[in-house]
Amino acid sequence: MTEVLEAPGPGGGSLPHLDRRRVLLIIGALMLGMLLAALDQTVVSTALPTIVGDLGGASHIAWIVTAYLLTSTVSTPLWGKLGDLYGRKQFFQASIVIFLIGSALSGLSQTLGMLIVFRGVQGLGAGGLMVGAQAIVGDVVEPRERGKYQGLFGAVFAVTTVIGPLLGGFLTQDASWRWVFYLNVPLGFLALVVTAAVLPGNLSRVQRAIDYRGTILLSLGVTALVLLVSLGGTTYGWGSLPIAVLGVAGVVLLVAWAVVERRAAEPILPLRLFANRTFAAASAVGFVVGFALFGAVTFLPVFLQVAKGVDPTVSGLQLLPLMGGLLFTSIVSGFLISRWGRYKVFPVAGTAVMTLGLYLLSTVDASTSTALMALYMAVMGLGLGGVMQVLVIAVQNAVERSELGVATAGATFFRSIGGSFGAAIFGAIFANVLQSRLARDLRGLRVPKGLGASVSPARLTHVPPAVLHGVKAAYASSIDTVFVVAVPIGAVAFLLSWLLPELSLRSSGEHAGARAAVLEGAPLAGEAPGGALPGVGSAMEQVDPGLGRQG
Numbered sequence: 001m002t003e004v005l006e007a008p009g010p011g012g013g014s015l016p017h018l019d020r021r022r023v024l025l026i027i028g029a030l031m032l033g034m035l036l037a038a039l040d041q042t043v044v045s046t047a048l049p050t051i052v053g054d055l056g057g058a059s060h061i062a063w064i065v066t067a068y069l070l071t072s073t074v075s076t077p078l079w080g081k082l083g084d085l086y087g088r089k090q091f092f093q094a095s096i097v098i099f100l101i102g103s104a105l106s107g108l109s110q111t112l113g114m115l116i117v118f119r120g121v122q123g124l125g126a127g128g129l130m131v132g133a134q135a136i137v138g139d140v141v142e143p144r145e146r147g148k149y150q151g152l153f154g155a156v157f158a159v160t161t162v163i164g165p166l167l168g169g170f171l172t173q174d175a176s177w178r179w180v181f182y183l184n185v186p187l188g189f190l191a192l193v194v195t196a197a198v199l200p201g202n203l204s205r206v207q208r209a210i211d212y213r214g215t216i217l218l219s220l221g222v223t224a225l226v227l228l229v230s231l232g233g234t235t236y237g238w239g240s241l242p243i244a245v246l247g248v249a250g251v252v253l254l255v256a257w258a259v260v261e262r263r264a265a266e267p268i269l270p271l272r273l274f275a276n277r278t279f280a281a282a283s284a285v286g287f288v289v290g291f292a293l294f295g296a297v298t299f300l301p302v303f304l305q306v307a308k309g310v311d312p313t314v315s316g317l318q319l320l321p322l323m324g325g326l327l328f329t330s331i332v333s334g335f336l337i338s339r340w341g342r343y344k345v346f347p348v349a350g351t352a353v354m355t356l357g358l359y360l361l362s363t364v365d366a367s368t369s370t371a372l373m374a375l376y377m378a379v380m381g382l383g384l385g386g387v388m389q390v391l392v393i394a395v396q397n398a399v400e401r402s403e404l405g406v407a408t409a410g411a412t413f414f415r416s417i418g419g420s421f422g423a424a425i426f427g428a429i430f431a432n433v434l435q436s437r438l439a440r441d442l443r444g445l446r447v448p449k450g451l452g453a454s455v456s457p458a459r460l461t462h463v464p465p466a467v468l469h470g471v472k473a474a475y476a477s478s479i480d481t482v483f484v485v486a487v488p489i490g491a492v493a494f495l496l497s498w499l500l501p502e503l504s505l506r507s508s509g510e511h512a513g514a515r516a517a518v519l520e521g522a523p524l525a526g527e528a529p530g531g532a533l534p535g536v537g538s539a540m541e542q543v544d545p546g547l548g549r550q551g
Contacts, residue, residue, distance in 0.1 A: 031133075032191045035156055043183070046166075047177040049302055068120065069123060069416055076130065076410075105118035140200075167180075213260050220253050221256075224253060278503065286415035321374040325385060329346075330386075392408060395411040430479065434474060445464075
């Protein structure tokens with residue numbers, strides 16, 4: 001008989017026994033919290049051109065997104081560890097409060113610098129919302145059933161990505177871009193009330209120490225490197241002293257973090273997790289997918305509003321195919337994973353389709369038809385929906401329950417840090433290319449003062465036709481360059497996805513030998529080439545009669 005390996009079971013106790021109604025209430029409360037964080041990743045996108053036109057600083061447009069991603073990224077390991085040690089409910093609610101404060105201050109911003117700082121405060125709260133919601137799901141739902149619920153979280157991302165640009169465009173056009181941030185306040189208060197009433201307060205609580213040194217070193221090291229790739233070649237030359245200092249500081253701080261983590265009693269991101277093949281592979285894929293996703297998609301609303309000349313609301317409508325594709329594959333993949341007990345095929349296929357979508361988007365220009373743009377964006381969305389939430393399922397299935405929060409935070413951390421690097425690097429590429437293309441396409445023309453890079457879509461309606469044509473051409477070719485660079489990055493994600501091990505999803509029991517193999521990265525006995533596990537049906541029935549028949 002071929003033995004099927006199961007991922008490690010819940011360390012330190014079994015999952016709580018909750019009836020289905022209570023689980024659904026908890027999932028609903030978590031989805032409301034996720035809605036806040038996910039909405040603010042997308043609602044601001046269609047407002048970016050107007051914000052830059054109002055506050056100036058087009059060369060730093062990516063930082064409105066990067067600041068949010070960066071602080072949410074560096075805070076996720078801390079949020080995950082705090083939840084593991086002291087209980088998740090109170091920190092999930094604390095993250096909502098921080099998010100609301102950042103939202104209100106962002107709406108009050110008078111300069112681009114103020115907005116970037118307060119977006120960072122928002123991101124700090126968003127980090128807790130993201131990791132807290134996904135970790136609590138791991139507390140109350142068995143891995144075999146987790147696919148359906150993680151698929152619903154993927155649907156939240158997809159739905160907010162649909163309504164976010166629409167809502168952002170409507171508010172920007174008919175009210176003010178500031179309402180993009182003020183909108184979070186009533187939603188946040190609703191989330192606080194619902195989570196207070198529904199979330200259990202006694203999940204995964206162990207009184208231990210917090211690794212403050214590791215948290216500070218990791219945060220500073222990552223921040224230094226993101227600043228390096230964002231400021232290098234734009235604000236400062238690559239060979240300048242500030243860039244050299246940032247590079248050295250980033251490397252030294254991360255090396256110091258690794259040394260501290262080896263000695264910490266409760267490391268913020270345990271280095272032993274990297275010996276877990278599932279965690280290592282999922283983190284690598286997540287980093288590259290986040291890099292390509294946030295780095296490239298940030299500029300789609302800019303392309304639609306400036307190069308195609310549509311208003312913010314219409315640009316939100318034209319993003320619907322991207323979000324619809326993401327919504328479809330996210331939900332379908334979640335239910336199929338729960339039915340089959342397999343997950344590897346989805347990130348492999350998803351990264352391949354995502355890469356194709358990036359290539360197709362790199363071919364568009366100002367004359368590309370709306371129908372063709374919709375097709376290309378739908379392809380991109382279909383690929384993305386098969387990757388992001390699946391990686392979280394795989395990681396949660398491969399670790400002990402005592403490390404569920406920190407492992408979930410780690411997987412989220414690498415996807416978010418990829419997004420931070422992607423937004424910063426692609427933002428720098430866009431700013432450099434746009435400057436040269438504007439100089440080329442507007443040569444010999446009398447350009448109104450203040451047009452150039454810091455242009456709002458509304459102002460383009462009042463410029464001479466020749467200047468308008470030059471601006472559109474410059475923006476279109478600059479954004480095409482961003483997507484061209486993103487294509488090989490997407491291909492790297494596809495290659496890395498093949499390294500993700502295929503472990504049977506747990507539903508009951510645990511296998512000690514498999515736990516040791518998974519956590520130590522040893523070869524898995526009985527694993528077929530390509531990560532497939534033979535004899536799944538019969539062997540799973542040995543663990544739980546009827547389980548093998550479910551898939």
